[in-house]
Amino acid sequence: MTNPYSIGDLSRLSGVNVETIRYYEKVGLLPAAKRAGNGYRQYDDASLDRLAFVRRGRELGFTIDEIRELLGLADHPDRPCADADRMTRAHLDDIEGKIRDLQRMRHALIEVANCDSRTAAHCQLLQALARPGLN
Structure with a gap:
């Protein structure tokens, strides 16, 4: 060795x-x-x-599990890479969905950031959490 x-x-x-x-x-x-x-x-x-x-x-x-599958492909370099391409596309779709979700969260937080209220009774974030359909 x-x-x-x-x-x-x-x-x-x-x-x-x-x-x-x-x-x-x-x-x-x-x-x-x-x-x-x-x-x-x-x-x-x-x-x-x-x-x-x-x-x-x-x-x-x-x-x-995906890495295990990719290792199997790497261990057999003569195999076609169609499976790796399929996994990559599926993974990209998942990541793009997460990015969209994060952008929605960002937008929602921007709407309630910098609240001018001096008390929690009128806090925009607390109100948005209590009534999520309003924001």
């Missing part, structure tokens, strides 16, 4: 915390690490690369 890394080394190099690395092993995103004579996990460069792939996928908002 070239460049054996302890789980702490792998964590430091990848930016993924130790508990998360163990979890990724448990759910099969990372293969089980080889064990040194003392029982400590030992990882190699391939594990570091795979962990970087998983981390980037999570940063982009893909689920564990």
Whole structure:
């Protein structure tokens, strides 16, 4: 094994915390690490690369199951990427929906921001929360 890394080394190099690395092993995103004579996990460069792939996928908002599917495609580079394209389009649709929701929330908050009332009895936010259909 070239460049054996302890789980702490792998964590430091990848930016993924130790508990998360163990979890990724448990759910099969990372293969089980080889064990040194003392029982400590030992990882190699391939594990570091795979962990970087998983981390980037999570940063982009893909689920564990989606990442598992993407890893399956990455592990078989001769397969067509139509599944990856389908997942990307579905993920983009989801993100665009969330952006629309956030824009609606932003607009609603702009409407009630900077309330001139000096008391909670006339607070625009409190009134909007009590009667959401009015704003």
